[in-house]
Amino acid sequence: MRSRSVVSMAAVAVVGALTLTGCGSSSSGGGGLKADSGSGGGSKTYTIAFEGPLSGDNAQLGINEVNGVELAIEQANADKSLGFKLKLLKADDVGDPAKAPAAAATVIQDTNVMGVVGPSFSGATQAVGGKYGDAGIAIVNPSASNGELQDQGFKTWHRVIPNDYAEGPAAADWLAKSVKKVIVVSDKSAYGDGVAGAVSKELKAKGVTVIEQAADATATKDYGPIAQTVKSSGAEALFYAGYDAQGAQFAKALKAVDYTGVRMSGNGVKSDVFTKGAGDAGNGWYFSCGCADATTSSTAKDFAAAYKAKFNTDPSTYSPEAYDAANIVIQAIKTAKGKGSVTRSSVNDAVSAIDYKGITGDIKFGSNGDLPEGSGVVNLYQDENGTIKSLGDITKAAAAK
Amino acid sequence: MSTPASTGEVVYDVRNVTLRFGGVVSLNDVNLQMFRGEILAVIGPNGAGKTSLFNSLTGVYTPQEGTIMLAARAGDVPVSAIGKKTHVINHLGVARTFQNIRLFPALTALENVKVGVETRMKSGPIASMLGLPRQRREERESTERAFELLRSVGLAARANELASSLAYGEQRRLEIARALGTDPGVILLDEPAAGTNPAEKRELAALIQQINAERGVSVLLIEHDMKLVMSVAHRLVVLNFGQKIAEGSPEQIQKDPAVVAAYLGTTTEEASELVGTASVTKIDTDLDLTEGDV
């Protein structure tokens, strides 16, 4: 009896151990590349990877992004003149720095991968930015907004959004024109803390009284007490640094206590998820965003329509950014192909040199991989009865006040 | 019937102890002296407070009133047992067994005894992890001593069996061996014969006397089986409703009308009539029906 169980245990262990390698998706990394080997003739297939949370608590953000990437790839593949085929590799890192290396390894060891959109979160980016750099894969990041990432020496770093330090101060300047007491609420995520920190700092520099508060996103999602606190604080304006779904809850709670001050937020909240979720409670919210007006440019409208048609839901936070990031990689592969060879390094070079008109704005990368300082115009938006209207350049709006 | 081996030194000196649970008085002004080297039996009907007394003596319960002084080993200075933790009292030289056997079922018989033996040893976790010489020596000593104890209770052949797989009577003896492993001056046995057959009871009686005579351990015994009590005890104390109603030699107790009354639920007068006619065995059969005095 005993020995039998030992034997069967051993068998299971051995099979399990062998299975371990069996299911790695694809070939070994190593530095060298040989993308063209394999299927001879016909159009070649390149892979664009997405790394971000596709499961776990932060999955929604990753799904928003991967949908954008998927849409971009589908549209590119529909274009007969492309000359190559594109595939999407989804690498789920659960938004966790600890899981990011494994996710990155699936990307790196697939020699067909020419560029990666992601990782979605700054923490995960910290963990694997160097690895992608060593493998020569271009990173085009749609959402990791930590203002220190560009200085980490990642060799292939690019980011299509302004970092925390770009978006916050502009919003603070605009607020400082009209109010003297502001309550800044962070959701205690890395993004929220980054933006909240930047806003508070600028407000204080302008002599505005700042109350800093936090609504821990992982705690009970009951925004009643924080809304009551906002009201009781007597602040003339509120800045919420966080994401859209929670923002909508917060907006509803604020309405429940009849808070009448200026309510403002950043890029993380400016989405249809917020306007729909908050309903009339979101009416009048301002957003600062370093992104182009999605309602006026026709490409952006097309994107929103195509997204809705494909995924049966509205584009949400960072969907447009991810769509742009994927299109940048596609564009770069085209450029590299035009110049001769498509390799990871040639694609990376093409990404670095790109000048791309995206739905979130004109995108060029500075020497550190970020949008060059001052190039990104920060715009002001407002929720008017459920639709987000652009109010133009925020610095001009501030000047006009 | 063996003669008392008492030296006159007091092991346990219980004075005016009262223990209450909410409104229920479990022990009421109990006075008791136990002398070194004797076998003292505590008897009484169910609910008389015997186990409460045991628990008070070993630090499980803290009586509200009274004093309990303890000098378990020869030459000890008496110290108060009240308010001390159970394991501290054990270290002072008091070991016990339980009415409903409480072994460590998933350990072997040998390991059960070793647990007891090793509470007197010193080597710590680091010594154990590194396998330092002292730890090895202690390990060897504890195994040898545990084996010696198992042999003395007749379980040497079953040393490597799990405690849960031993027969009932064997488990009773293993519990005694484990208690002896802590090298006690006093051992408290809580109904050691409950659930055992007559042959086992005889063995048990012999074992108790042997422990008392050869190891010089004082024995405090709770037992319902009168035959066993009368055959081994030097002295008896009778409790009823938390109060001590009688104390004396087995012969005296058998004839005490108050005791008979307590057992038969009659008045003392009626009982004194009975004493004349009823034999000890009669009382025995009447009493041995039940167990379970929690």
Place this chain on the structure above:
Amino acid sequence: MHEFLNYVVLGLTRGSMYALIALGYTLVYGVLQLINFAHSEVFMSGAFGSYLVVNAVTHDGAHPAWYGVIGILVLGLGSGAAVGAAVAYGLERVAYRPLRRRGAPKLAFLISAIGASFFLSQLAGKLFNRLNNNDFPTYFNVNHHVVAVAGVTVSLVQAIIIVSALVMMLFLDTMVNRTKLGSSIRAVAEDAPTAALMGIDIDKTIARTFIIGGALAGAAGFLFGTAYFFSNTMGFIPGVKAFAAAVLGGIGNIRGAMLGGMLLGLIEVLLPTFPWWHATGLIGIQWTDVVAFLILVLILVLRPTGLLGEKLGRAA
């Protein structure tokens, strides 16, 4: 002063929610001495189930007359309770009973419940959606002030939560104390072997305990969804908090769970939120969990079996 009272109302609302979930923990703990870790998913499924029903009978912006609103609320509570009860019963059959029959170690129950919890939460996500802000249709004005005295306001939804929580707790307390089912639950909680000897069917009693606890959690899911939002992962945090509340009050003790829930809600809202604290700049809402857990630890160190003690039988 009116601000303070407003916070009290908020604390009571949150506390009612905790209490409703905590009751399920406590009931199951009472009879099985087990933490039902999957209870939070029962809560979640109640929200999803009641949404399906409520969404079928009404829609956004429909503002039925007051009796219509009450009808929908009752329907929502009922369907939430029904779904919660069904899921809880399924849990008992699948994740607990087989283990009970094998005499599995206590931790195995905990882990099977955790497995079930992962499974249920992700299955709901797969079947419905994984968005974290699903809303019930707005068929009435949740913010309508039922009480507005001197700046103290109680909104309709707060009133609904507090009142339904109180009603359900009273119902449960009466049931456990006055009915035959209640007495068999108490008997099993007190001493299962003896209860079995007295002819009580243990399996049936345990199953019914799960059903009752599940119904309460399911109804709580509906209330939570109406007040805030619902999602497939909504159960975890309130579940942990309600577990803490149950322990705080003395796990296995029905009145303890109510007290613990209310108290925890008040502690969480009053201590870190109230302005006089964060005026000092030392403490803010982000410290809620730290304060709540520190107080919990403190109370347990002082009273190791919770505020009201352990026994289901004793308090009930």
Place this chain on the structure above:
Amino acid sequence: MSTYTDVTKGGGQSRRSDAAEARIALAKRFAGCMFLAFVLALMIGTQEGTQDDFGYAFRKSVFAPRIGIFALIGVAVFLAVTFWPRIVPYLSRAGVRPLAAGALTVVVSFTLLNWTDSTDLNNGKFGGLRPAAAQTGGIDPVARLFFGSAFSLTPWLLLLIVVALVAAAIRFEDSSTLGYVGGGLAIVFGIWAQYAQSAVRSFLDYPDHSTGAGVALLGFVTIGVSGIVVARSHGKADSGGFFQRVYDWRPGMPLVALGAVVGLVGLFSAAWFSPTDRNAGIGLTSTMFHGTGLSGFSAAYLAWLAYVLFFATLILAGAASYLRHHLLGWVAAGLGVVSLLVTLYVMHDFSGLAAQSKFDGATGAWDNLGTGGWMLCGALTVLAGAGYLVARHEQVEVPDAAPGVSSDAALAAGSKLGPALLVVIIASALFFPPTATQFWQTVLVTEIGIYVLLAIGLNVVVGWAGLLDLGFIAFYAIGSYTTAYLTGRLPVKPPSFLELTPLAAIPFAIVICLVAGVLLGAPTLRLRGDYLAIVTLGFGEIIRVVANNSTPVTNGSRGAFNIPPPEIHIGPLDIKWGDNVLGYWYLLLVFVVIVVLLFNRLEHSRLGRAWAAIREDEVAAQATGINTVRVKLLAFAIGASTSGVAGVYFASQIGSFTPENFILNNSILVVAYVVFGGMGSLPGAMAGAAVLTWLPEFLRDQVPAEDRQMWIGAVILLMMIFRPAGLIPARRRRAELGGLDKKDSSETTAVPAGEGM
């Protein structure tokens, strides 16, 4: 699932007629099976809907014709469960279990595993490789035949043939011929599969880490063994008995056989040199490096010495096992070790040479190596182990438990296969990871290894001392933050004399975690069971929230980053871990081995027994003189410090972390790993952590990413239902369960007691 309860219900109080009762039970079982099928239909169904289309997936999943298929599955399960009692007697027959295991293994290799690393061919699965190979003319016809150039279902047919033959041999109990034929054929087919795959591989010119063919070989060999078992048992005993007899007969033999198979594959089939565009077997490697300045010794090794060494070791080990000759055993072990070292030297030599010339982007020695050399190393380790076992065999067999022999040793001696299994585990731990893909290497060092370490630590607290700790991850966090602090990567800087490399932070982390463990434990350890659980849970949350909120100290939600990799500078030893993932694996292995060795001693020491005692019966333990508070505190502190070591390793390996890494869910998961593996059993806890961290990564390719947690939940649930004591139950825990069964199987006692855990 739910059907189980009905099967075992037995003895209800109601006095209905037996027939009626049986009918009701059957109906219940049927309902249960259909429910199972329904749930399965939901699990395998379409992905989620949206806010507008709520319940989309639900509708898709339950509508015809899909649901019909699952209903059929439900019926099949029902039939299987109903007729299970009739199948059981067959299962215990000799050969049945290995046959089933082998067939299953082959099916797995045909369906789930990769047969090549190329992603172009249907992700390298058999299903993609098979048609491609069958149609490609350039491949050896024998190989093509295997893949189905004549008949496309050939591989499946081969499997069917051998299974049918062996099954027939089992059915007709005295037919040993059928058993031999079936078994022999199976082994031939296995070699054929291996050959066919290697032909395709050399054609494709991809580096190869795939295991499909190897596993197929293993499966076929298992079927072959089952055929031989059948032939030799004549229906007398079960398979386990047979293996036990083989082992008793010649203890080293199973290892020798395994070593022979692996070594032969390594020498004759696998690639030794494998840059991105070629796969060179040992022969081709020898030719390639001819005249490139490779040292004469290495050249000789590649040309002929490798074969000589391997076969000499094999023959010696085989002879030693067969003759049970101690001296021969020692010689075989010695030769095995020497050959192993030589092999490693040669591998280093030629890969280093290739790297010197920057061949194919290699950055250093050990790059671009194929699997062959590592397989040979593994085989040699196994053979050396076999020799060692033979040499030590008699000495191990102590005559019956005499006084003075530790009881644990006596019990452990009951498992004779243990040492052999240990040899296999050592060989695979050392030489399997280098053959894995980069992805699996990363998973191994960033997830599996770390959680194994954590599980070992928590096992002390939960498994041995019986304290439910739901905040264990807090100590891991403390270890990580300690490392970040001491390497100067937090906003608060350490005094300059304290600025350390990560490995030097280990003692500090251990001490700080010990202190933290004691600080948490001292006031709370008198709480029992679930009260302790909520307090530890609270502690874990407090640590995380404090870390998240104290931005000036801990950098708040952004966490710490750029933590340097570990390095060692002691005298001549100068190692710096960098990007090479494998380096971390061996570092981790050192940690795990040290901890396991120490804890193994601890388990069988005074303290280990004291833990068992308080876990089993705290009152009795106290009455026996155990200071329960002190003993519990020790458990807490020792567990915490292990967790702290894991934290140090984690921080310096990943290089960055945020408070999100220390969420409550992770604490719960570690508890789940320990219990899943088998509480209180060191191998169990490790296996549990390994399996449950491996599973989600394995599922990456099998199910949608979003659903992985659902499947893991289901696996945990099933495990607890069918094997509540865990994967590898502890001896002591098993006894507890067994004891319960024996004492009283009535329903009432199954209600767990309220006390302790």
